[in-house]
Amino acid sequence: MVDVSPERLANASAYKQMQFSPLWPYLPKNSVHHSSIRFSQEGQYQLFFQSVMARGCISWNKYLISDRQKLTSKNSYGRHDLTPIFLIFAIQIKKMEIKQDNPTLDAIISIYEQAKDSKFSQGFLESIQKDSITLQQYFKLDANESLLLAIFIAIQLEEATVDLQKLAAHIGCSKLKILLFKPIIDNFCQIGILDIDKMQIRLRLMGNRSINYLVNKTLVDAILEQNPMPVINKTPPNDIFELLELVYKLGLERDDDKIDTSRILSSLVEYLKVNSQFPLVQKLNDFNLDIQDKFIFLHVVWKAVTGYFSDDLFRTLEGIYDSSSKRFSELQKFLDGENKLIKQDLIEIIPTAMTTDTECQLTDKAYQILRDSGLNLKKFAEHRKDIIKPQDIKEKTLIFGESELNQINTLEKLIQESAFLEMQTRLTDKGLQPGISILLHGAPGTGKTEIARQLARKTNRELMHVNISDCKTMWFGESEKIVKKIFTDYKAYSKDTKTHPILFFNEADAIISKRKELRGSNVEQTENAIQNILLEELENFQGILIATTNLINNIDPAFDRRFLFKIKFHPPTLVNRASIWKLKLPELTNKQANQLAQLFSFTGGQIDNIYRKKEIAELLYGKSVDFETILGFCKEESLHQTVNSIGFRTIKQNLIQCEM
Template sequence: PIRDTADFFDRFSTLMDEKDDDELTHESLKSRTMEMLEEIRTTAFATELRRCNLDCHDTLLFVFMAHLFVDNSDDNILFSDIDDLFDNDDMPGWLKRQLRSRDSSLFAKSLIENVNENGMARSDAFKLTDKAKEELLCELNLNRMAKSDKDLIKADSLTEKTLVYNAAEKSLIDELSSILAEKRFNEVQARLRTAGMRQGFCCIFYGAPGTGKTETVYQLARLTGRDIMRVDVNKIKSCWVGESEKNIKAAFDRYRNICKNSPLAPILLFNEADAILGIRMEGASNAVDKMENSIQNIILQEMESIEGIMIATTNLTTNLDKAFERRFLYKIRFDKPTAEARAQIWQSMLHDLTDKDARKLASDFDLSGGEIENIARRHTVNTILSGSDLIDIDAIAESCRRERINSPSRHVVGF
């Protein structure tokens, strides 16, 4: 008898070996698979699969794809792999068309998705969705499927970095850091729960590029011991109609799952979220505008129910949608550093820089912290190449003049 889900996949692997040796037909494989699923009908795998209400053809196809993932960590299943399911290694044309056009029930039930390569969805390559891995394969407890670890930036991997803030920024960031500490955060959430208020913390860091927004999230995570689940909006947008919305929803679903299985809620980071925080289009008629509006509506709904910590960073300063503005509990504006702050940044990056030279650079060049770091790194590389540790203040000043692409000291390159 088959005892559990792990035993089921071991037995299915044996059946596939028999199929490869032409000892089993496609129809026999289908019948045996359905019988085995009946034997483990009380398992989460069989129960969740029944809830999907698939016919026997789609059930076998999903079991086969799950088998490839369980046995080989295969997240790139091609038509040539699916051929192995059929007699004479020949997949029916109707099934190939169904998968290419995404008409298969496996897509409709969010069990499989197309593989993305360089931001484009491949119509001939497939993988299990995170939902399928988490909900149907949860009993297997495979390390390679541990979604609590996949793609997370671990708090203990973050390097300590000194950041210099203006007074208003520092006050708000210190306050937020205190609240996100585990004991304090649990107390605050308990009080909010008792008061019947939303327990999630949604924050937005906004301001000019290079002012330390993303790095501040990293340092908050390091200080509070929280991992980061980073969502880069541009990477989850798909060329398929409706797929981007599913990807955004799946990101929040995965975050909820991680929170359930983690002693400490991670930070959900929407980095460079300009594309989703702008003002929604009224009366959108073209597909792109409709997609953007749909994504924004999904995020707005999710922000209402999130119980963890979401931080969005954006360069937007004027056209933030009012609906988003209302939902962000903490709104921290990152201004370009003052001359005094720039001097501190210079000395934190180049320790041998004198107070006088740091103040001179800060006064002469209105640079962001990110731009100062670029110049400091370039200077450090040059000192390594030259073998000299001396500070060349003239070379640094010239680098400051050349840092921005539209600097008048740059020569125009053209044809």
């Protein structure tokens, strides 16, 4: 520390020594600046300091957090040198407080000084370990990030802004080496620790313009005021969705141990305070909720906005509480119905076999609050890949046998909205399950999947497609939760739609096959647990579910009664095959269509393949495909089938037979 006695300050040569202070750009907002002020006499120095104190600037901390303003007047010697003199004096007055109570600032200065010409050598890194740990704990960043941020802060306090050239010069390394830290710098900019001063581009560095960086003022103020690391946001939320995302990200930071419980809750208090203009925040404040309950509610709302209509309650609690015992204590309150969110009917619990797997979801009352606040969750779920809108399903003509056709027509009439609602009311009044579960089974390519899509289109219902492969994971217990969540999401999504969507399990063989004998295998236990959950959900299902399977003989008997309608799709008959050929390839003559139908016992799906190959060939070669080529396509398609040769050796011989 420079000697700041009045006698020393009276000597003009001392000014150069004072310029070293990294704090001099931070000026007192209400300080007095007059060109007539000189420090040549002790009385004048004391008079200046007293005049500043008289204006209410009592603590040096207050000076440093005010608006930053660097004096640059060239014709006023007193104005130019007043700042470093005053700040060093203020720091000297408070030096005991700084050294004892501001370890963060001490660590920053220590690292900054040792980093000079260090080239980040191994010896340097070892010498700053203690300071590095101090900053890692404060910033909640790793060692490299904390080191770089400390130097950025120190350079900024000394020179107002930072660029990569200054950083390289201080460390004593090449500009090229500094580019190794560019990902960290970019991340700092992304999360708001650094801002980019794009108006002060000075030179080009390695083909790119050198940009001035500014450390977030809130962070610098917190360090100088000896406050905890603040939550930094680049810009305030523009709408309720950005606010919800910020709340969600707070939980992620707690999960990563970057912030603790007290900070996450204090940050939320501040978020809600400065964003009270949003209707949802106003309505939330009407409830007598603790701040942690507000966090949970907003977290579940965010999950619903992003298309996940239930939330893992224990993981949400992990996003709030540092203490494991506190998480279990709060979870128990939910399970016992003692939590205020449960009591006020804002969130409901979805029971599971294991306590830590407990899911929660918004209640009807909560959904109404969201709608009243201008949040229609359905429109935010429209981007979900698993939701197929009826208007996006292309109309197709399908040809079936009389048996299948009659049952399909019955289903179509039943799931028309007016008939479906009437049926639900009637079944409910009689104490019967009001939902409809349909199993479509038969050989591959017989139209099971397409008829489910066409039923959705004709009845103007959305199709919620379940990817069966996503239902099984390598993590023990996760698969069961995924299956449970499918039904939870369906129920929640149904509440916000005018008509019940169709829950569609395509090729469901993997989850409705016969249960296995338990022999100690985790895989067998998981598969059986999935099926038990599915059976339980089907037992109480109140919507419309369609499942398809190619392996009806492998289905578990317990599923028989869970499916109200079971429709078998047979391979098309000779007559129907000819009709399908004519439908797909209208340029065929009736005779050619009949010939193909007799030669090849194809399903509709296989005939579709021939149709696609024909279209591709015409596109590639620019001419119509003749009948001989179509026969070749058919022969390729029938690799695993026997051509109906009836004793004849070649396709041409079969054609001769057909013509006779």
